[in-house]
Amino acid sequence: MSTISLGSAPARRxxxxxxxxxxxxxxxxxxxxxxxxxxxxxxxxxxxxxxxxAFSTGAYQRIAATDVYLRVLGITFRIAGWTALWSLLIGYxxxxxxxxxxxxxRGRMLLFVMVPFWTSYLVKTFAWMIVLGRSGIINxxxxxxxxxxxxxxxxxxxxxxxxxxxxxxxxxAVMTMLPVMxxxxxxxxxxxxxxxxxxxRAFWLVYFKLSLPGVAAAGLLVFISSLGFFIVPAFLGGRQxxxxxxxxxxxxxxxxNWSFAGALSAMMLAAALLSCVIYDRLFxxxxxxxxxxxxxxxxxxxxxxxxxxxxxxxxxxxxxxxxALLGKRVCALLLPGFCWLVIAFLVLPTLxxxxxxxxxxxxxxxxPPGYGLGWFQTYFGSPLWIQATIRSFAVxxxxxxxxxxxxxxxxxxxxxxxxxxxxxxxxxxxAPMIVPxxxxxxxxxxxxxxLGLIATDLGLVIGHTVLAxxxxxxxxxxxxxxxxxxxxxxxxxxxxxxxxxxxxVTIPLVKGGLVAAFLFAFITxxxxxxxxIFVSGGIKTTLPKxxxxxxxxxxxxxxxxxxxxxxxxxxAMLLVAxxxxxxx
Amino acid sequence: MTAEPNTAKLVIxxxxxxxxxxxxxxxxxxxxxxxxxxxxxxPSGSGKTTxxxxxxxxxxxxxxxxxxxxxxxxxxxxxxxxxxxVFQHYALFPHLTVAENIxxxxxxxxxxxxxxxxxxxxxxxxxxxxxxxxxxxxxLSGGQQQRVALAxxxxxxxSIILMDEPLGALDKKLREHxxxxxxxxxxxxxxxxxxxxxxxEEALAMSDRICLMNHARIEQLGTPxxxxxxxxxxxxxxxxxxxxxxxxxxxxxxxxxxxxGRFALPSGARCQSSEAALVIRPENLHLGARDGNAVTGRxxxxxxxxxxxxxxxxxxxxxxxxxxxGPDDAVPAIDEAIIAGWPRDKAVLVA
Numbered sequence: 001m002s003t004i005s006l007g008s009a010p011a012r013r014x015x016x017x018x019x020x021x022x023x024x025x026x027x028x029x030x031x032x033x034x035x036x037x038x039x040x041x042x043x044x045x046x047x048x049x050x051x052x053x054a055f056s057t058g059a060y061q062r063i064a065a066t067d068v069y070l071r072v073l074g075i076t077f078r079i080a081g082w083t084a085l086w087s088l089l090i091g092y093x094x095x096x097x098x099x100x101x102x103x104x105x106r107g108r109m110l111l112f113v114m115v116p117f118w119t120s121y122l123v124k125t126f127a128w129m130i131v132l133g134r135s136g137i138i139n140x141x142x143x144x145x146x147x148x149x150x151x152x153x154x155x156x157x158x159x160x161x162x163x164x165x166x167x168x169x170x171x172x173a174v175m176t177m178l179p180v181m182x183x184x185x186x187x188x189x190x191x192x193x194x195x196x197x198x199x200x201r202a203f204w205l206v207y208f209k210l211s212l213p214g215v216a217a218a219g220l221l222v223f224i225s226s227l228g229f230f231i232v233p234a235f236l237g238g239r240q241x242x243x244x245x246x247x248x249x250x251x252x253x254x255x256x257n258w259s260f261a262g263a264l265s266a267m268m269l270a271a272a273l274l275s276c277v278i279y280d281r282l283f284x285x286x287x288x289x290x291x292x293x294x295x296x297x298x299x300x301x302x303x304x305x306x307x308x309x310x311x312x313x314x315x316x317x318x319x320x321x322x323x324a325l326l327g328k329r330v331c332a333l334l335l336p337g338f339c340w341l342v343i344a345f346l347v348l349p350t351l352x353x354x355x356x357x358x359x360x361x362x363x364x365x366x367x368p369p370g371y372g373l374g375w376f377q378t379y380f381g382s383p384l385w386i387q388a389t390i391r392s393f394a395v396x397x398x399x400x401x402x403x404x405x406x407x408x409x410x411x412x413x414x415x416x417x418x419x420x421x422x423x424x425x426x427x428x429x430x431a432p433m434i435v436p437x438x439x440x441x442x443x444x445x446x447x448x449x450x451l452g453l454i455a456t457d458l459g460l461v462i463g464h465t466v467l468a469x470x471x472x473x474x475x476x477x478x479x480x481x482x483x484x485x486x487x488x489x490x491x492x493x494x495x496x497x498x499x500x501x502x503x504x505v506t507i508p509l510v511k512g513g514l515v516a517a518f519l520f521a522f523i524t525x526x527x528x529x530x531x532x533i534f535v536s537g538g539i540k541t542t543l544p545k546x547x548x549x550x551x552x553x554x555x556x557x558x559x560x561x562x563x564x565x566x567x568x569x570x571x572a573m574l575l576v577a578x579x580x581x582x583x584x
Numbered sequence: 585m586t587a588e589p590n591t592a593k594l595v596i597x598x599x600x601x602x603x604x605x606x607x608x609x610x611x612x613x614x615x616x617x618x619x620x621x622x623x624x625x626x627p628s629g630s631g632k633t634t635x636x637x638x639x640x641x642x643x644x645x646x647x648x649x650x651x652x653x654x655x656x657x658x659x660x661x662x663x664x665x666x667x668x669x670v671f672q673h674y675a676l677f678p679h680l681t682v683a684e685n686i687x688x689x690x691x692x693x694x695x696x697x698x699x700x701x702x703x704x705x706x707x708x709x710x711x712x713x714x715x716x717x718x719x720x721x722x723x724l725s726g727g728q729q730q731r732v733a734l735a736x737x738x739x740x741x742x743s744i745i746l747m748d749e750p751l752g753a754l755d756k757k758l759r760e761h762x763x764x765x766x767x768x769x770x771x772x773x774x775x776x777x778x779x780x781x782x783x784x785e786e787a788l789a790m791s792d793r794i795c796l797m798n799h800a801r802i803e804q805l806g807t808p809x810x811x812x813x814x815x816x817x818x819x820x821x822x823x824x825x826x827x828x829x830x831x832x833x834x835x836x837x838x839x840x841x842x843x844x845g846r847f848a849l850p851s852g853a854r855c856q857s858s859e860a861a862l863v864i865r866p867e868n869l870h871l872g873a874r875d876g877n878a879v880t881g882r883x884x885x886x887x888x889x890x891x892x893x894x895x896x897x898x899x900x901x902x903x904x905x906x907x908x909x910g911p912d913d914a915v916p917a918i919d920e921a922i923i924a925g926w927p928r929d930k931a932v933l934v935a
Contacts, residue, residue: 484675486671486673486675487675487677487678489642489662489669489671489675490669490671490675490676490677491663491677491688491692492642492661492662492663493640493642493662493663493665493667493668493669494663494668494688494689494692494736494740495663495664495689495692495693495740496663496688496692497661497663500692501663504688505677508679509677509678509679
């Protein structure tokens with residue numbers, strides 16, 4: 001009670017509170033202008049007639065008139081829903097396994113999730129095209145060994161899309177669930193066992209129940225992210241798997257139909273927000289940011305507990321049966337075995353691209369008939385690719401600076417103030433993560449077109465900074481959360497003013513978090529495609545945009561070489577970021 | 585009891601802190617003499633930490649003044665008040681070595697390098713940690729970290745040193761050792777120290793004066809002996825040491841009427857109201873009636889504590905009585921009926 005920094009002290013110093021909150025103002029203004037305004041405007045466009053500029057629900061009537069759009073909406077929901085479900089089913093055991101590992105070891109194993117998470121969707125999708133294609137790795141192995149006569153239809157159908165989507169989303173699911181799971185006191189499960197619960201029963205009744213907020217948060221994030229996907233369905237799906245984001249791109253890029261694009265975006269945004277509201281009702285949004293879940297009451301709670309009890313009983317029986325059939329030793333290997341399979345699923349496809357980049361063949365055959373550096377020479381010899389590469393690095397560098405500064409100051413402001421607005425401000429800073437990227441991109445395109453920022457590096461930097469701010473804020477806020485505020489107070493009592501406290505004590509201690517945030521922002525920008533498609537204007541292409549264009553035209557081994565370079569850069573950055581983050 | 589104005593190091597006038605509807609500290613006044621060791625003692629939530637935070641400026645006062653060395657410091661920011669604060673969990677900078685931690689306040693004051701080196705060495709010597717100067721805080725034991733925190737505070741000789749339960753995180757043995765250490769530092773440096781604790785034994789052992797706090801107010805201010813022997817309230821009697829308290833009505837003269845009978849008071853005992861209580865310390869109780877002041881009860885527990893033996897008895901109404909046996913007294917048996925009496929001048933009448 002006699003601790004100097006009482007967490008419960010509602011107001012420390014009114015002046016300090018006010019002063020601290022000012023640090024968030026630049027970020028708030030930036031997001032208001034380049035995120036809130038363009039998105040709102042896009043939604044506004046959806047209810048305005050393109051010619052007369054008068055209020056009109058024409059765009060929505062058009063959506064409702066033919067069943068094409070409703071069908072696409074249905075497909076989008078179906079694919080996003082299945083992706084969320086499969087990502088949770090596959091991700092939960094992996095997250096559980098990771099959470100049980102000793103801290104040191106977990107950090108290393110987590111890289112198997114982190115690297116796929118940060119690997120560009122383009123690279124991952126390219127990898128799956130090589131693996132699943134008609135003459136892809138699986139089919140050449142299967143037909144070569146005589147297991148099947150005809151190549152299996154693995155691509156351009158629902159299966160291909162689901163594989164690609166789940167592969168892209170499992171890391172997000174795992175990384176969202178993991179903090180909740182590591183926060184669960186393992187002694188609770190032990191306690192349940194000493195109180196007479198069989199291991200499986202103890203797991204379901206205690207651990208699973210406590211991990212549910214994480215599961216729900218992961219499901220929500222995966223579902224919302226999936227809603228806005230277009231890379232995976234464009235390359236791995238067929239006509240039957242066309243998703244909403246693809247329609248929006250067509251409307252804007254080919255038909256320049258803003259009001260209709262706005263209406264489609266509004267539907268996507270509404271779907272995303274509706275999911276958030278439902279989630280908030282059930283669990284409380286603060287759980288996403290690591291807060292404690294609100295406890296449900298009344299009938300829903302009773303129903304949930306009864307259901308859980310039934311599952312637990314069934315699981316206990318099943319567990320006992322499995323143990324009886326397979327023996328204790330085999331059972332103990334089930335979980336790690338499954339997890340290594342998932343890790344292989346996450347990591348292997350991307351790694352298979354590496355030998356293809358060194359192929360001597362003109363085609364993407366597997367295994368390569370011979371090896372050489374020819375395709376890297378093509379890459380480095382092409383002014384188009386090199387310019388795109390240089391631009392990507394430059395844009396990512398500036399973006400990382402801007403996003404780290406904005407996110408850092410905002411995190412500092414939120415850590416030092418106790419206003420009731422803090423939660424709202426935090427949510428606003430995270431909003432670019434929730435609002436589908438395609439919506440932001442189209443909104444920015446419209447805004448930039450009038451500001452003359454299309455096809456400028458500045459436009460790219462602004463757009464990427466909007467997307468990177470949530471990552472920097474979360475990273476720095478996490479470091480500041482564990483930061484002992486009493487050290488600042490100690491510095492003050494020892495005679496340091498605000499600035500010297502910041503530069504002499506706070507920043508050195510959170511340095512690792514700052515570097516990690518910088519690198520995460522860098523990777524976000526370096527990998528980014530959606531904004532680039534619209535803002536680069538076809539002239540100032542970035543590396544992902546150039547890859548996208550090439551992949552649409554024709555698959556060639558240069559793409560493999562580029563993928564390897566992108567993959568190597570991102571992985572290197574990630575390793576450095578993790579090193580810095582764990583050191584602070 | 586109040587120090588002379590010209591020697592007062594710290595004067596607090598009507599200092600008060602409110603958070604909305606809740607009051608963390610009622611308007612309080614206090615004066616601390618130069619070189620004095622004053623302890624703020626009280627249970628959790630009694631306002632002692634708030635008072636400390638107000639003195640050092642980490643919290644802004646709602647009303648009142650803080651005067652240090654005759655200058656009003658109420659509006660001075662923390663880093664410009666010439667105070668030192670030893671934190672409960674030390675708040676050592678983890679990225680700085682022991683020597684760098686101790687040098688920090690001197691650097692902030694822009695002292696020349698040679699002076700810093702010399703004073704840091706002296707401070708380290710003072711706490712017997714010269715050999716650990718290049719270590720980082722995490723490489724030290726709790727007691728060593730505590731000494732670094734003390735050295736970091738003493739090194740720049742602030743006018744007042746505030747300590748916020750500095751020994752709270754240490755085990756009992758180490759705590760007693762550090763109490764002696766802090767007393768030594770106090771004596772050698774002549775510093776003015778305001779010390780916060782909830783441990784009454786610690787307060788009794790270390791302080792020149794104790795400021796007993798309860799319900800966001802100053803309950804009683806006095807030397808340890810005054811507070812122990814002449815508590816002014818039932819709370820003070822109960823919080824410091826062990827007390828037997830009989831509540832009742834004071835007849836306005838020389839006696840108090842309680843549930844256990846009518847007892848004679850020490851001569852001259854007075855009280856503000858007729859609602860009063862009689863306090864008798866266990867060591868002043870004896871087996872057998874004396875002066876007519878006695879209660880009867882039944883032995884429920886016998887506690888042997890090495891240097892003494894305590895008898896806990898259940899009185900007729902079920903309340904407890906604690907009695908300390910003299911060295912020559914025969915120990916009664918459990919459930920034995922006893923009579924416990926006291927000399928009338930050893931009892932204290934409190935509000």
